[in-house]
Amino acid sequence: MATTAQQPGSKWGVGLGLGLDRGLYKGIDSRTTAIPLLMYDNQYIHMFGNVLDVKLLSAETVQVVWRTKYELGGGYKASDSPFLTGMAERKGRLWLGAAATWETSLIRISAQWMKAAAASKGQQLQLRGEHTFRSGHFQLIPYLGVEWLDEKYVDYNFGVKPEEAMAGRSLYVGAATTEISGGLRINYGVTRNQLVMVDIGAKHRGAGISDSPLVDRATTSALRLGYLYQF
Template sequence: MRSQYSRLSLLAACIAAALLLPTAHAQENAPTSVPQREDSQAAQWSLGLAAGTEQSPYRGYGNKTRALPLLMYNGRYFQFMGTTADLKLGTLGPVGFTLRAKYTDDGYEGSDAPILNGMEKRKGSFWVGANAIWRNPYADLSLEWLTDASGNSGGQTLKLRAEHQFKAGNFTLAPYLGINWMSSDYVDYYFGVRQNEATAQRAAYQGSSTANLIGGLRTGYRLTPSQSLFLDVHVTRYGSGITDSPLVDRSSAAGVRAGYLYRF
């Protein structure tokens, strides 16, 4: 376990060093795709509605479909969007830093799918950590580290993502690619099978740390200066720590989200 965290610390240090490398063409205020998180001195509020569906990795679970209202705020020192809130720490050259709090609904009930019958409930978690983003003309690079503050899984996640934005009139296109690392505690909590949960069809399984690859395309269309539509289509490729679980029957999953935003 100690060697595992040593490798993680080395990986985080290398990525952080790469984020801090100066660039002659860096643009601190490079635009982002819809929904936008603009760096502005004036506070900005947005209201909207989003809906999405995503394939679940759990065997026989089907798709997870949700619709929810959106409330966004972006100020000089604080911003939140959906279930994520950031405290802005400032910038160092082209790199911006924030402290982050986030809620994720990654859990399940034993009644959600036949393979989960008899499993103890896994709860969603409240996460805290930090995020850094380097804006430059080639790709916006972000690095997020979070730890489970609720103590449900006791896990950690590390996410590295690259995104580049193209604009054509009122349309915005932003392809992105990332890697999401999850600690063994996280994987074991959500994809592991405890000894008392094992059956003839569901062997006991202790999850190990893994890394998922994710790629997608975000698009936006500005209807008016204050109104916009957005669409996000993505695919996740699961690491072996997840695909080896007897609860899982797929190696990848697709998802789509769409919504409307009104900015005040």
């Protein structure tokens, strides 16, 4: 790390994040996920937490990247809930795709397309808008987004196969659907090198997910906490 920090134009940092998610599946009230935060940025790549971007185009207001993302806290095990007994494990996955951002003085718009590298081979397409309000050491960033999930993704995560069906858990084949999300991200610069991050959000799932017999609720909330020390 000491070597990379000395490279011209490079920045790096380390920290820790914590994710608290309201449970979506029946019998799972909430989930807590520890998120190691490793940040590195130069003119070619940007890495933060579970996301690695290779910069394809970097202009003043537009950026296009090739993105690799590992899904944290995704999927489930049959042991996570009595209702999931007999279900095959669904695993978190590596995602590959592309993302672009366009920034103006009023809004920052981002678009992302990702495809699962294994398991479901599903795809997702996301469009999101946000605006940053600055006040002293604080940044307040409200955001709103919509995400489309294809039938392979939905069926893998929320479908019930014939061999998994039982009384009270009927056969279900997932269909493509959309999700709407929104929230508020707060960044506070404690010092020049230290940053504290809080993200409070909620997500509403479409019928393709909410109709699944595995799902307990259509709308869930989440809280993200993070600390980063930048060198």
